[in-house]
Amino acid sequence: MRVEARILLLLGAFFGAMCVVYWFWGHEDAGSIMMLGGTLLGFLPGTYYYYWSRRMTPRPEDRSDATLEEGAGVIATFPGSSIFPFLLGMGAFLSVLSMVFGVWLAIPGVGLILWALLGATAESRRGGVH
Amino acid sequence: MTDLLEPSSLSADSHGHSDADHNSASPHDGAHHEHHGATGILNWLTSTDHKVIGMSYTITSVAMLVIGGAFAMVIRAQLVAPNNHLVNFSQYNELFTMHGSVMIYLFAGPFAFGALANFIVPIQIGAPDMAFPRLNALSYWLYLTGSITMLLGFFTAGGAANFGWVAYAPLSDIINSPGAGADLWIGALLLTGFSAIFTGVNLTATIFYLRAPGMTLFRMPIFTWNLLVTGILILLAFPVLTAGLIMLFCDRHFQTHIYTQHLGGVPVLWQHIFWFWGHPEVYILALPFFGMVTEIIPVFSKKPVFGYKGMVFATLTIAALSLGVWAHHMFTTGVVLLPFFSIMSLLIAVPTGIKIFNWIGTMWRGQIWFSTAMLMSIGFVVTFLIGGLTGIYLASPPLDFFAHDTYFVVAHFHSVVMALVLGGMAGLYYWAPKMTGYLLNERIGKFQFWLLFIGTQLLTFPQYVLGLQGMPRRIAQYILDPGWQTLNIWSSVGGFMIGFSTLLFVVNLWVSWKKYPAGDNPWDAHTLEWYTTSPPPHHNFYRLPQIRSERPTWDANHPDSKALVHGHNEDGAGH
Numbered sequence: 001m002r003v004e005a006r007i008l009l010l011l012g013a014f015f016g017a018m019c020v021v022y023w024f025w026g027h028e029d030a031g032s033i034m035m036l037g038g039t040l041l042g043f044l045p046g047t048y049y050y051y052w053s054r055r056m057t058p059r060p061e062d063r064s065d066a067t068l069e070e071g072a073g074v075i076a077t078f079p080g081s082s083i084f085p086f087l088l089g090m091g092a093f094l095s096v097l098s099m100v101f102g103v104w105l106a107i108p109g110v111g112l113i114l115w116a117l118l119g120a121t122a123e124s125r126r127g128g129v130h
Numbered sequence: 131m132t133d134l135l136e137p138s139s140l141s142a143d144s145h146g147h148s149d150a151d152h153n154s155a156s157p158h159d160g161a162h163h164e165h166h167g168a169t170g171i172l173n174w175l176t177s178t179d180h181k182v183i184g185m186s187y188t189i190t191s192v193a194m195l196v197i198g199g200a201f202a203m204v205i206r207a208q209l210v211a212p213n214n215h216l217v218n219f220s221q222y223n224e225l226f227t228m229h230g231s232v233m234i235y236l237f238a239g240p241f242a243f244g245a246l247a248n249f250i251v252p253i254q255i256g257a258p259d260m261a262f263p264r265l266n267a268l269s270y271w272l273y274l275t276g277s278i279t280m281l282l283g284f285f286t287a288g289g290a291a292n293f294g295w296v297a298y299a300p301l302s303d304i305i306n307s308p309g310a311g312a313d314l315w316i317g318a319l320l321l322t323g324f325s326a327i328f329t330g331v332n333l334t335a336t337i338f339y340l341r342a343p344g345m346t347l348f349r350m351p352i353f354t355w356n357l358l359v360t361g362i363l364i365l366l367a368f369p370v371l372t373a374g375l376i377m378l379f380c381d382r383h384f385q386t387h388i389y390t391q392h393l394g395g396v397p398v399l400w401q402h403i404f405w406f407w408g409h410p411e412v413y414i415l416a417l418p419f420f421g422m423v424t425e426i427i428p429v430f431s432k433k434p435v436f437g438y439k440g441m442v443f444a445t446l447t448i449a450a451l452s453l454g455v456w457a458h459h460m461f462t463t464g465v466v467l468l469p470f471f472s473i474m475s476l477l478i479a480v481p482t483g484i485k486i487f488n489w490i491g492t493m494w495r496g497q498i499w500f501s502t503a504m505l506m507s508i509g510f511v512v513t514f515l516i517g518g519l520t521g522i523y524l525a526s527p528p529l530d531f532f533a534h535d536t537y538f539v540v541a542h543f544h545s546v547v548m549a550l551v552l553g554g555m556a557g558l559y560y561w562a563p564k565m566t567g568y569l570l571n572e573r574i575g576k577f578q579f580w581l582l583f584i585g586t587q588l589l590t591f592p593q594y595v596l597g598l599q600g601m602p603r604r605i606a607q608y609i610l611d612p613g614w615q616t617l618n619i620w621s622s623v624g625g626f627m628i629g630f631s632t633l634l635f636v637v638n639l640w641v642s643w644k645k646y647p648a649g650d651n652p653w654d655a656h657t658l659e660w661y662t663t664s665p666p667p668h669h670n671f672y673r674l675p676q677i678r679s680e681r682p683t684w685d686a687n688h689p690d691s692k693a694l695v696h697g698h699n700e701d702g703a704g705h
């Protein structure tokens with residue numbers, strides 16, 4: 001976790017330095033703001049990881065001498081299969097088409113999106129059954 | 131509907147689930163039975179398995195390569211004569227716009243971070259799936275529907291989008307580009323943009339959280355490293371484009387005047403936004419292919435990769451710099467800070483050069499096996515070198531003022547992107563056995579390589595010359611100059627060779643269909659995906675080897691060779 005944190009923090013620091021140089025040298029707003037966004041994207045998750053990396057023992061995947069047994073236990077639950085990503089995708093598709101072919105298409109589009117979001121959430125809450 | 135995966139069962143010989151029927155099918159022949167009951171089309175629609183999704187991405191993106199390639203064939207046919215009337219001017223505009231858009235947004239990107247990456251990255255780090263399998267499936271559906279949306283433009287009254295793949299303002303406003311094709315283009319990029327962002331999230335989370343015990347960051351295969359950095363770059367760049375497109379849409383339909391010339395708008399803002407995404411995007415495209423050849427060259431040189439840490443460092447440096455170079459695409463606007471962008475762009479050549487040295491260093495004194503994958507990789511290095519060197523010319527403002535918007539730029543980025551096609555083919559020949567269980571025909575493969583490689587150079591070399599002589603890009607007809615026509619004909623011949631080589635690939639898929647069983651590790655390769663079966667079972671592994679270097683499969687298969695230890699101190703932990 002500590003290496004992950006360092007990578008993000010270093011990238012953020014580099015973007016930040018570039019941003020400062022660019023702002024004072026170029027006085028150009030759009031680029032400076034976008035670089036500031038990049039800086040934050042390095043620092044926000046970076047500090048979060050750094051905070052945790054100092055408070056936890058290194059995970060088995062952080063240690064070069066870890067054995068496979070140390071990784072035992074449930075690492076995550078993985079949905080076996082689900083129709084909701086497809087429905088969500090179709091909802092997004094119809095919503096985008098509604099921007100071109102008529103707003104009425106947004107009705108089924110947004111409907112599908114809502115259905116899929118609710119369905120996926122309920123599915124996650126039920127999680128763990130196979 | 132969830133599987134609880136316990137990694138302890140990975141080290142035992144039998145897996146917790148009954149997966150015995152997973153060993154002999156690609157998802158699309160309908161024979162891939164999940165143990166969840168669904169079969170056939172329903173299985174495909176509901177699958178959240180990264181291997182099924184990776185395969186869907188691969189097939190869709192190669193189909194896009196063929197479609198985009200078909201447009202290119204018409205473009206090259208049009209240009210064999212100065213006054214050709216094969217297509218009219220507006221059709222020509224649609225063709226080059228859709229050629230570029232299909233190739234960049236629908237082929238190169240999704241192929242780079244959606245196809246092989248989806249399939250291979252989790253396996254390379256010993257993970258059972260991507261971190262967010264349902265989000266991963268959503269990425270694919272958004273990509274597929276985005277692709278359909280963009281191509282729908284051809285069936286609307288005004289035709290497909292025709293403002294170039296960069297959609298510069300004010301050309302892309304509602305007065306200059308009134309058609310529905312333009313809006314479909316914007317809508318398509320919203321869909322594929324979110325698709326890419328979700329993939330970026332997924333790649334980063336997977337690599338941060340789902341590595342097997344002992345798989346420290348500095349033991350990850352370079353391909354996985356590059357996709358981690360690609361994921362981060364996606365998160366940096368794509369939201370900017372998506373926001374920019376929403377503003378463009380509002381300008382077109384709600385008179386927001388963000389990019390207009392009057393009422394307070396700033397047309398050049400679009401270029402800033404577009405290229406702030408656009409240049410990181412070229413590395414989002416390139417890094418995965420760098421990763422592919424960095425897997426392939428060591429395996430076929432029978433050596434570990436030369437300069438592992440240098441490779442990682444170079445990748446990270448490229449990512450860091452790529453955020454500060456966007457305006458080298460805007461030198462001729464006259465409103466950008468020339469020295470800043472020139473220096474940053476020239477600096478990027480340094481890490482890129484390190485990579486090229488390391489690839490050569492890996493081959494140096496190796497026992498080279500010239501398989502198709504290896505030939506394609508060498509072709510990649512050579513072609514990318516040409517593209518990189520001409521990029522250095524363009525990064526110098528005085529030279530760019532001369533060459534901007536000429537065929538020199540077209541040639542530069544075709545050297546680069548055709549290198550990516552070579553690298554992608556290398557990856558397909560290398561990993562197809564893992565994905566399907568069957569090797570591709572090597573004889574057809576080598577023929578395909580020579581056509582593709584020679585065709586690429588034949589395509590671009592005349593374009594470099596034409597560009598220096600002043601031929602502008604994006605024109606359907608050119609001045610009556612016999613010299614120019616000859617060069618254009620040569621370029622077209624190269625283009626047709628490339629088109630033919632792509633057809634050969636499709637022929638090869640057909641000829642080799644289920645013919646040459648591959649076994650688990652046909653190349654005596656190094657990384658974890660070659661430890662499991664071909665194709666891998668549901669959740670990827672029946673068991674894992676102990677991971678003690680960045681080549682776990684090699685270590686397991688060659689117990690007497692010395693394990694290479696990298697970075698034992700990288701975490702300061704346990705030392």
Ligand code: HEM
Nearest residue numbers: 412416458459475479518521522524525534535539543546
């Ligand atoms: C050594 C690294 C590179 C440098 C210094 C560089 C530099 C440049 C410059 C200055 C331009 C603008 C030329 C002009 O419009 O006048 C350009 C165009 C372009 N480059 Fe590169 N480049 C490099 C690598 C790459 C890579 C790796 C890719 C793709 C993966 C790429 C793809 C492109 C594309 C697509 C364009 C044309 C954009 C358009 O349509 O106008 N370049 N490059």
Ligand SMILES: [Cu+2]
Nearest residue numbers: 409412458459
């Ligand atoms: Cu660029």
